[in-house]
Amino acid sequence: xxxITQSPKYLFRKEGQxxxxxxxxxxxxxxxYWYRQDPGQGLxxxxxxxxxxxxxxxxxxxxxxxxxxxKESFPLTVxxxxxxxxxxxxxxxxxxxxxxxxxxTFGSGTRLTVV
Amino acid sequence: xxxxxxxxxxxxxxxxxxITINCSYSVGISALHWLQQHPGGGIVSLxxxxxxxxxxxxxxATINIQEKHSSLHITASHPRDSAVYxxxxxxxxxxxxxxxxxxxxxx
Numbered sequence: 052x053x054x055i056t057q058s059p060k061y062l063f064r065k066e067g068q069x070x071x072x073x074x075x076x077x078x079x080x081x082x083x084y085w086y087r088q089d090p091g092q093g094l095x096x097x098x099x100x101x102x103x104x105x106x107x108x109x110x111x112x113x114x115x116x117x118x119x120x121x122k123e124s125f126p127l128t129v130x131x132x133x134x135x136x137x138x139x140x141x142x143x144x145x146x147x148x149x150x151x152x153x154x155x156t157f158g159s160g161t162r163l164t165v166v
Numbered sequence: 167x168x169x170x171x172x173x174x175x176x177x178x179x180x181x182x183x184x185i186t187i188n189c190s191y192s193v194g195i196s197a198l199h200w201l202q203q204h205p206g207g208g209i210v211s212l213x214x215x216x217x218x219x220x221x222x223x224x225x226x227a228t229i230n231i232q233e234k235h236s237s238l239h240i241t242a243s244h245p246r247d248s249a250v251y252x253x254x255x256x257x258x259x260x261x262x263x264x265x266x267x268x269x270x271x272x273x
Contacts, residue, residue, distance in 0.1 A: 086263075093170065093252070093263035109260075139207055155199065155261065159208035 053078045057142050057158035064129075064136075064165050072127045072161045074142035080156070081147035083125035087111060088139040088160075097140075100125055101147055129163065136165045169193050170264040172253050178270045185240040187267045189253030192234065197256040200227050200238050202249045203266065209252070212238070243271045 055076045064070045076083065082101045086094040096109030100119040114133025119125055125144075129136045142158040170191045179185060189198070200212040213220050213227040215236075220227050224243075229236040240247055248271050253264040 084261075091265065093168070093265045094254075094261075095263075096260060099260070141207075141209065143209075154211055154214050156211070157201070157209035159206065162207065 055142055055144055055156055055158035057140075057161050059161060060159065062161055062163045064163070066165050067131045069131060070129050070136075070163065072129070072140055072142075072163070074125045074127065074158060075123055076125075076142075076144045076156070077123060078144055078146075078156060079122070080144035081122070082145045083119070084143045084145075084155075085109075085115075085117065085125070085127045086141045086143065088141060094141060097127065136163060138163060168265070169257075169262050170253055170255055172251075172264040172267050174267060175265065176268045176270075178272065179243055181244060181271055181273050183243050183271075185243050185247070185269065185271075187238045187251050187253075187269070189236045189238070189264055190234060191236075191253075191255045191262075193255070193257055193262075195255040195257050198229055198236050199254040199256070199261065200236075201252040201254060203252060204249050212251075240269075245271045245273050247271050 058073045084099040085097040088094050095111050098117040100106035116128045139162050141160045143155050145153045145155045173188045197216045199214050201209050203209045215229050224241045226239040250266040250268050252266045254261040
């Protein structure tokens with residue numbers, strides 16, 4: 052079955068360390084997204100990519116980096132510059148149909164705790 | 167003020183009750199999504215709509231573009247419906263999310 056796989060589900064890191072969260076999709080979707088979720092807040096967009104080898108900053112990109120070397124993969128690195136990295140991170144994808152509306156598929160998320 | 171506001175933030179009901187969750191937004195949109203997030207964190211897309219009404223099983227979603235308002239209804243609610251329900255609007259090809267409504271259905 053097609054879908055999005057995020058790994059790991061839980062991740063613990065020491066303060067000051069970089070950490071990379073994995074996101075893989077086999078839906079042949081062009082667009083991929085990373086969101087951050089904090090308690091009591093809506094999901095916020097970190098980065099998105101509409102095509103391989105291209106990505107754009109979202110609303111809260113500071114302290115994060117991404118790459119899109121393959122259509123299927125969109126890993127997110129949480130760097131030591133991110134001041135408050137403990138959060139729930141969700142990856143999503145959607146087909147890119149120009150100006151048309153399209154559905155999103157979400158992963159199961161990675162809960163990152165920095166100690 | 168958030169661009170997308172949901173109400174109520176928390177809702178507890180008894181099994182069998184009719185549930186309504188509301189979503190209001192302040193910007194022009196091309197579509198609105200209703201999403202369901204279970205305790206494990208994964209999100210499932212329930213509906214995407216740009217006008218009128220959609221129904222899937224016991225779930226019904228409506229949208230009024232002129233009033234910038236959408237509702238999600240659950241008929242004959244069941245404890246397995248307990249989850250966080252999230253409204254998100256599509257603006258400039260990006261989703262803007264509400265804070266979510268935590269629904270608890272007691273047996």
